[in-house]
Amino acid sequence: MEWEAPALVLSATPYGEGSAIVHVLTGEYGLYHGLARGGSSRRGRPVWQTGNLVRARWSARLSEQLGGMTAETVHASGARLLDHPLPLAMLASLCALADGSLPEREPHPAIFQGLTSLLARISLDPQWAVDAAMPEIVRWELLLLSELGFGLDLGQCALGGGQDDLAWVSPRTGRAVSDARAGEWRARLLPLPAFVLHPEQTGTPGDWYDGLCLSGHFLRRDAFGQRHRPLPEARIRLADRIARLADVVPPDEATGENSPQPD
Incomplete structure (x- = not known):
């Protein structure tokens, strides 16, 4: 063999x-x-x-x-990033997520191709990684969830069916919600950064952070929770770095601890 x-x-x-x-x-x-x-x-x-x-x-x-x-x-890749802390943290997080969530000996060519492309670009252009890699990383994390059978439904509003003004995601169902229909549930919903639906946008550190909170919640609950494993430390450290860039306190979804459980 x-x-x-x-x-x-x-x-x-x-x-x-x-x-x-x-x-x-x-x-x-x-x-x-x-x-x-x-x-x-x-x-x-x-x-x-x-x-x-x-x-x-x-x-x-x-x-x-x-x-x-x-x-x-x-x-x-790793040797090229020893003097670049944030790109190195990105590399470590991506590899840890794939290592901890993928089932052994089950092909996932889309995950492999996306990860190969991301790691190559991060290592060859660390400045691009600092400026613009985070949206690509969040989208890869969402692809990972989809490949594992936990994909989010972001095509239309769960409360009305429209495709406009989608700004939130239910942490329970993974379905998108428009800003107009969020109403009294707004405080319980996860922000949906525009770059997730519009790949031409790169967003701000605050948007990157929201993206990590979004994917992190479902990675922790589904991809790793189903296997009774915590979110990898490397992923938590990356979220903490982006939180410092965005000047915010890391929410529970990013760290993988005490995530909200709405009714």
């Missing part, structure tokens, strides 16, 4: 003397775990750095075994 394919390194955990348990994401085979001999050694660590695009090869005697993993670096 074996395969060879382009893969993104999502995580690498030291194992034994010099080896590592690595998690990689491929377009064709999905999320795979494997034992990389020498993966935590001085020579192996740069290859298995989170966010790297590699040419990976997995092999095992039986399909249900952990198997061994080897790889050659194609693009070292």
Whole structure:
């Protein structure tokens, strides 16, 4: 049993003397775990750095075994961002979300392609990441929810069916609500930033923050809650960074703690 394919390194955990348990994401085979001999050694660590695009090869005697993993670096994303804290936090959050939510060995080519494109652009242009990557990240998080079967219904207002003035989302149903019909429920709803529905818009740090609160609420409740896991620390740290840029206090949806449960 074996395969060879382009893969993104999502995580690498030291194992034994010099080896590592690595998690990689491929377009064709999905999320795979494997034992990389020498993966935590001085020579192996740069290859298995989170966010790297590699040419990976997995092999095992039986399909249900952990198997061994080897790889050659194609693009070292993480090493390019060591002096760029916010883009590095973006990379860490994206990889942690994919690693913690995707089922093992189930292909999700759209997630792989979107993540590969995002990580490449963030690492090649850190200034673009600082200025304009957050809307792309929020949209990728919403795509992740959709691929996992928890997609939001943002096409029309849940209270009237119209498509205009959509500004809120129900934290219970994931359906959009127009500003005009929010009424007395407004305080219980999650803001819907315009850039989510209009990709040509980039928004402000406050909008990015609202976007993270929106996707974060459903990631915590559905994608990770269904697996009895907390939202990854890397995702929480990214939300905190954006909160500081927006000069606001992180809400519960972004941190994944004590989220509101409307009636």
